[in-house]
Amino acid sequence: MLGKSARADWILLIVFSVLVLTAPITLTPIGAGYPDLLQKFAIYGIFAIGFNILFGLTGYLSFGHAAFLGVGSYSAVWMFKLFTMNAIPAVMFSLLMAGLFALLIGYVSLRRSGIYFSIITLAFAQMSYNLAYSVLSPITNGETGLQVRQLAPADRGPDYVLKLVDEDLRWVDQAFGVVEEGIPITNLFGLKMSGYPGFYFSAVLLILAFYIAMRITRSNFGMMLKAIKSNQNRLQYTGVNTRPYLLAAFVISGMYAGLAGSLLAVTDPLAGAERMQWTASGEVVLMTILGGAGTLVGPVLGGMIIKGLGSLFSSYNENILNQFFSFLPEPVREVAVGISALFVGEGWELTLGLMFMIIVIFVPGGILQGFTNIIRMFRRKKPNPAPAKSEA
Amino acid sequence: MAILEVSDINKRFGGLKALDKVELSVEEGTVHAIIGPNGAGKSTLLNCFVGRLAPDSGTVTFKGKSLLGLQPHEINQAGVSRVFQTPEIFEDLSVLDNVMIPAFAKADGAFKFNAWHRISRRAEVRDEASDLLEEVGLADQSKMICSALSRGDKRRLELAMCLIQHPKLLLLDEPTAGMSRADTNNTIDLLKKIGERGITKVIIEHDMHVVFSLATTISVLAQGTVIAEGKPEDIKGDPRVQEAYLGGVHQ
Ligand SMILES: Nc1ncnc2c1ncn2[C@@H]1O[C@H](COP(=O)(O)OP(=O)(O)O)[C@@H](O)[C@H]1O
Ligand SMILES: [Mg+2]
Numbered sequence: 001m002l003g004k005s006a007r008a009d010w011i012l013l014i015v016f017s018v019l020v021l022t023a024p025i026t027l028t029p030i031g032a033g034y035p036d037l038l039q040k041f042a043i044y045g046i047f048a049i050g051f052n053i054l055f056g057l058t059g060y061l062s063f064g065h066a067a068f069l070g071v072g073s074y075s076a077v078w079m080f081k082l083f084t085m086n087a088i089p090a091v092m093f094s095l096l097m098a099g100l101f102a103l104l105i106g107y108v109s110l111r112r113s114g115i116y117f118s119i120i121t122l123a124f125a126q127m128s129y130n131l132a133y134s135v136l137s138p139i140t141n142g143e144t145g146l147q148v149r150q151l152a153p154a155d156r157g158p159d160y161v162l163k164l165v166d167e168d169l170r171w172v173d174q175a176f177g178v179v180e181e182g183i184p185i186t187n188l189f190g191l192k193m194s195g196y197p198g199f200y201f202s203a204v205l206l207i208l209a210f211y212i213a214m215r216i217t218r219s220n221f222g223m224m225l226k227a228i229k230s231n232q233n234r235l236q237y238t239g240v241n242t243r244p245y246l247l248a249a250f251v252i253s254g255m256y257a258g259l260a261g262s263l264l265a266v267t268d269p270l271a272g273a274e275r276m277q278w279t280a281s282g283e284v285v286l287m288t289i290l291g292g293a294g295t296l297v298g299p300v301l302g303g304m305i306i307k308g309l310g311s312l313f314s315s316y317n318e319n320i321l322n323q324f325f326s327f328l329p330e331p332v333r334e335v336a337v338g339i340s341a342l343f344v345g346e347g348w349e350l351t352l353g354l355m356f357m358i359i360v361i362f363v364p365g366g367i368l369q370g371f372t373n374i375i376r377m378f379r380r381k382k383p384n385p386a387p388a389k390s391e392a
Numbered sequence: 393m394a395i396l397e398v399s400d401i402n403k404r405f406g407g408l409k410a411l412d413k414v415e416l417s418v419e420e421g422t423v424h425a426i427i428g429p430n431g432a433g434k435s436t437l438l439n440c441f442v443g444r445l446a447p448d449s450g451t452v453t454f455k456g457k458s459l460l461g462l463q464p465h466e467i468n469q470a471g472v473s474r475v476f477q478t479p480e481i482f483e484d485l486s487v488l489d490n491v492m493i494p495a496f497a498k499a500d501g502a503f504k505f506n507a508w509h510r511i512s513r514r515a516e517v518r519d520e521a522s523d524l525l526e527e528v529g530l531a532d533q534s535k536m537i538c539s540a541l542s543r544g545d546k547r548r549l550e551l552a553m554c555l556i557q558h559p560k561l562l563l564l565d566e567p568t569a570g571m572s573r574a575d576t577n578n579t580i581d582l583l584k585k586i587g588e589r590g591i592t593k594v595i596i597e598h599d600m601h602v603v604f605s606l607a608t609t610i611s612v613l614a615q616g617t618v619i620a621e622g623k624p625e626d627i628k629g630d631p632r633v634q635e636a637y638l639g640g641v642h643q
Binding site: 220223224226227229230231233234235236237238239240241242 | 442444463464465468469473474480481482483484485489492493494496497498514553557
C-alpha cells in the first residue's frame with residue numbers, strides 16, 4: 001500500500017517534469033510557446049504552489065502574500081546591484097529575506113484565525129506597499145522602482161557621494177574583472193538568463209518546488225496541517241500545539257513567494273511596489289482556487305490559466321474583434337464587437353471574474369476536480385473500473 | 393491512590409452557578425461515573441479538567457500536578473484524553489488517518505518538523521491503528537472519509553483516537569447519547585474490553601443501564617453540587633438520588 005502510493009507520486013513527479021520541460025514545444029501550437037510567457041507560467045506556478053501549502057493544507061487564507069513576492073524582488077535586485085548579476089546568490093538572499101519577513105508577519109497574524117487572519121495579513125501587505133512608496137524609498141527607490149544601473153565610476157574621489165539606488169557596485173563581479181557595457185543582464189555562471197535559458201532556470205526551480213511541496217503534503221507534518229484545516233480544536237485536545245505548525249507552513253509558503261519574486265527580478269531586474277499591491281495578493285488566491293486548492297497540480301494549472309488567458313485577452317482590441325466577427329452582417333457585427341469588447345483588453349478582469357464565478361459555483365473543487373470528474377465518468381462506463389486516484 | 397483530585401471548584405456563567413464547590417476524587421484504575429440531570433454541570437466539570445474552561449476558583453490535580461492554567465495540548469500530553477459529547481473528529485480525512493494522527497501527535501505534539509521522514513514509524517503506527525479499528529469494529533471503513541460515517545461510528549472512531557494515545561485517564565462525555573439499544577450494548581462491551589487495559593475512566597452518562605454496567609464508583613451531580621457519592625449499590629438505594637434524578641427517569 002505504502003509502496004503503491006509512493007510509486008504514484010514518482011509517476012506524478014516525472015509526468016509533471018516532462019510536461020514542464022517540453023512546454024516550449026507543446027505550447028507553441030496554441031501560441032504560448034514563447035519564453036516570456038513560459039517563464040511567467042513557471043514563476044506564478046511556484047507562487048501558487050507555495051500559497052497552497054498554507055491555504056490548501058491548513059485552510060488559513062492569507063490576503064497578503066504579494067508582500068513576500070515584493071520582498072523577494074527587492075532583495076534580488078539589491079544582490080544584483082551590490083554583488084553580482086549571477087542569479088544564484090540573488091535567489092538565496094530572497095529566500096532568506098522572505099523567510100524572515102514571513103516569520104515576523106506570521107508570528108503576529110497567526111494569533112487569529114478565519115477572517116481576522118486574512119484581514120491582518122492584508123493589512124501587513126498594504127502597509128509594506130505604502131512603506132515602499134514612502135519611508136523605505138532609500139531602499140525601494142519609491143515610485144521609480146529599484147533597478148539595475150550602470151556601475152559607479154571606479155576612480156571615486158574621497159568626497160564623491162555614492163547614490164546606491166542610481167549607481168551600482170557589483171563588488172564580486174568587479175573583483176572577478178567582469179567587463180560591463182551598458183546595463184548588464186542576469187546570468188547563471190556566465191549563461192545569460194534571457195530567452196529559453198531563462199525559462200529553463202525557472203522551470204527547474206518549479207520542478208524542485210513541486211517536489212518539495214509533494215514531500216510536505218505526504219509527510220507527517222503535512223498530515224498535521226490537513227488536520228488543522230479539518231478540526232484544529234480536536235487537534236489541540238489531541239496533544240498538538242498547532243501554532244508552530246502553522247507558523248512553519250506560513251514561513252515555507254512565504255519563502256515560495258520570495259522565490260517567485262526573485263525569479264521575476266531575474267527575468268527583468270526591476271522591482272516596484274505595485275508587486276505588493278492587494279490585487280497581486282488576490283490574484284494568487286484566484287489561481288489556487290481556480291485550479292484546485294489542496295491539490296498539487298491545481299495551483300500550477302490555475303496560474304497558467306490566469307496568466308495565459310490574461311495575456312491573450314488583454315492583447316485583443318477592436319480591430320482583432322472586427323476581423324473575428326467579419327462573417328456577420330454589419331449591424332449584428334457591431335453589436336457583437338461592442339459586447340465582446342467589454343471582456344477583452346482592459347476588460348480582461350471582467351472575464352476573469354465571470355470565469356471564477358462559474359468555476360466556484362459549478363466545480364467548487366476547481367478545474368482539476370472538473371477534470372477528475374470527467375475522467376471518472378468515462379471510467380465508470382468501462383467494465384473494469386480502476387479505482388480513481390485522488391489528490392493528484 | 394487518587395489519579396485525579398478536584399477540590400472546591402466553582403464556575404459561574406453570568407448569574408448562573410454552574411459548579412458549586414465541587415469535590416471529586418478519582419481513584420487509579422476505577423471507572424468513575426458522573427451522573428445527574430440535564431444542566432447539572434457535568435460537561436462543564438469535564439471542560440475544567442481539559443483546559444477548555446478555567447474554573448473561577450478551586451484546584452484540579454492530576455497525578456500530583458495542577459492542570460489549571462495549562463493549554464489543552466499540554467493536558468493531553470500529560471496523559472488525559474477526551475471523548476466529546478458531540479464527536480470531534482477530522483471529518484475531511486480518512487478513518488485510518490484519524491487514528492494515526494493522535495499517535496503522531498503523542499510522539500510529535502511538541503512540534504517536530506519531520507517532513508523528510510515520511511515513512512519513519514509510519515508502518516508501525518499504521519498497524520497499531522488498523523488493529524484498533526478492528527477492535528472498535530471499523531476495520532471495513534478504514535479508507536472511508538469520516539464525514540460519511542454514522543454518528544455511532546464516529547463515536548467509536550473518537551474512542552479509537554483516544555485509545556491509540558494510551559492515556560492514563562480517559563474522559564468520556566455521554567459516549568452512548570443518541571445511540572440505539574444495540575449500539576449502546578456494543579459500546580458497553582467495547583468499554584468493558586478497554587477496561588482490561590486498566591485505563592482510569594471518568595464517564596458522564598445519562599443511561600442508567602450503561603452506568604450500572606460499567607461504573608465502579610458513582611458521583612451524583614445536581615445543580616452544580618455533588619449530592620452523593622459511592623458504590624453503584626449504595627447510589628441505587630440513596631433516597632436523595634432517587635428524588636433528584638433516578639425518580640425522574642423511571643417516571
Ligand atoms: N459556555 C457556557 N456559557 C453559559 N452557560 C453555560 C455554558 N456552558 C454551560 N452553561 C450552562 O451551565 C449549566 C450546566 O451545563 P452542562 O455542564 O452542559 O450540563 P450537563 O452536561 O450536566 O447537561 C447549564 O445550565 C448550561 O446552560
Ligand atoms: Mg453535557
